[in-house]
Amino acid sequence: MEQRGFSAGLKAGVSIAIGYFPVALTFGLLAKTTGLSLLEATAMSIFVFAGAAQYISLTLITAGVAPAVIILNTFIVNIRHFLMTASLNEKMQPDARWKKALYAFGITDESFSVLAIQKEDNLRTTFAAGVIVISYGSWVVFTALGHLIGANLPEFLQAAMSIALYALFVGLLVPSMRGNRKVVSLAAIAALLNSLFFFTGWLTTGWAILVSTLASAIIIELIASKGGRS
Amino acid sequence: MGSWIWWTILGMAIVTYIPRAIPLTFLEGRELPSSIQNILRNIPFAVLGALIFPAIFFIQDNIWFGVIGAAAAFGIALLGANVMIVVLGSIAVLAVYSLFL
Numbered sequence: 001m002e003q004r005g006f007s008a009g010l011k012a013g014v015s016i017a018i019g020y021f022p023v024a025l026t027f028g029l030l031a032k033t034t035g036l037s038l039l040e041a042t043a044m045s046i047f048v049f050a051g052a053a054q055y056i057s058l059t060l061i062t063a064g065v066a067p068a069v070i071i072l073n074t075f076i077v078n079i080r081h082f083l084m085t086a087s088l089n090e091k092m093q094p095d096a097r098w099k100k101a102l103y104a105f106g107i108t109d110e111s112f113s114v115l116a117i118q119k120e121d122n123l124r125t126t127f128a129a130g131v132i133v134i135s136y137g138s139w140v141v142f143t144a145l146g147h148l149i150g151a152n153l154p155e156f157l158q159a160a161m162s163i164a165l166y167a168l169f170v171g172l173l174v175p176s177m178r179g180n181r182k183v184v185s186l187a188a189i190a191a192l193l194n195s196l197f198f199f200t201g202w203l204t205t206g207w208a209i210l211v212s213t214l215a216s217a218i219i220i221e222l223i224a225s226k227g228g229r230s
Numbered sequence: 231m232g233s234w235i236w237w238t239i240l241g242m243a244i245v246t247y248i249p250r251a252i253p254l255t256f257l258e259g260r261e262l263p264s265s266i267q268n269i270l271r272n273i274p275f276a277v278l279g280a281l282i283f284p285a286i287f288f289i290q291d292n293i294w295f296g297v298i299g300a301a302a303a304f305g306i307a308l309l310g311a312n313v314m315i316v317v318l319g320s321i322a323v324l325a326v327y328s329l330f331l
Contacts, residue, residue: 085251088254160322189276
């Protein structure tokens with residue numbers, strides 16, 4: 001089969017771009033009310049490109065928290081990407097380090113999920129570039145637009161669109177779950193552990209996702225190798 | 231905002247980039263032990279479970295948005311629809327729901 005390149009990547013990334021639309025729009029709006037200029041708000045989306053961390057930073061800026069603490073918090077929220085890019089490295093075609101360093105910037109929860117769930121191995125760098133360009137474009141453009149128009153979507157649409165990124169994750173996970181007990185177990189154990197951390201408050205969100213993902217991946221590997229299955 | 235906001239953005243950019251870039255560049259061309267490889271191949275499905283639950287239920291203050299949205303997303307996905315249809319369909323279901331509120 002012909003390996004898919006940039007335009008196939010763009011197409012695979014459209015659902016991310018749709019999901020980012022309301023989130024980025026609201027971020028631009030909130031950044032404005034927090035006191036960031038259009039340039040500052042857009043620059044944050046251009047250089048950081050991490051939704052959860054950017055939202056939290058606004059809360060911290062409003063609270064007058066020191067920049068060093070905001071930066072440390074950003075690191076903790078995003079440390080889970082370490083696990084994702086290590087996993088993604090197994091999936092991608094070998095390529096020059098500078099190219100990998102370049103597209104590494106665009107790895108988010110969403111772009112990782114779309115790339116990692118693709119059926120073929122040795123995914124092309126250009127495919128990843130396509131997924132990232134459309135996601136990143138949506139994130140940056142709609143951040144600026146949210147700040148510029150300074151108003152949100154109609155409330156019913158805003159509420160309805162808040163499901164988009166989760167629907168994306170569900171839409172990626174479910175086809176792999178069909179008839180595959182291993183995939184179901186991996187998702188279920190991680191979901192249960194993450195829920196446990198959430199409701200007990202034992203770990204903050206960034207750590208909770210990291211720990212529950214890693215624990216589930218290790219537990220299932222231990223069971224699979226013990227059972228002699230591949 | 232003063233110049234500190236630019237230093238904050240720079241700092242956030244650096245600490246966000248590090249965990250993204252180190253594995254992809256450092257692990258390039260290295261063969262990991264097979265048990266580690268297997269664990270890394272398990273990560274995508276585990277991470278999706280953790281990203282979806284429990285956050286999907288708390289997308290709005292009104293918990294029914296999350297419950298109905300989750301049911302719609304899983305329902306549409308189980309019918310075999312592609313990702314785009316799952317996303318747009320779930321949004322449509324919730325849009326209709328919120329019109330009835």
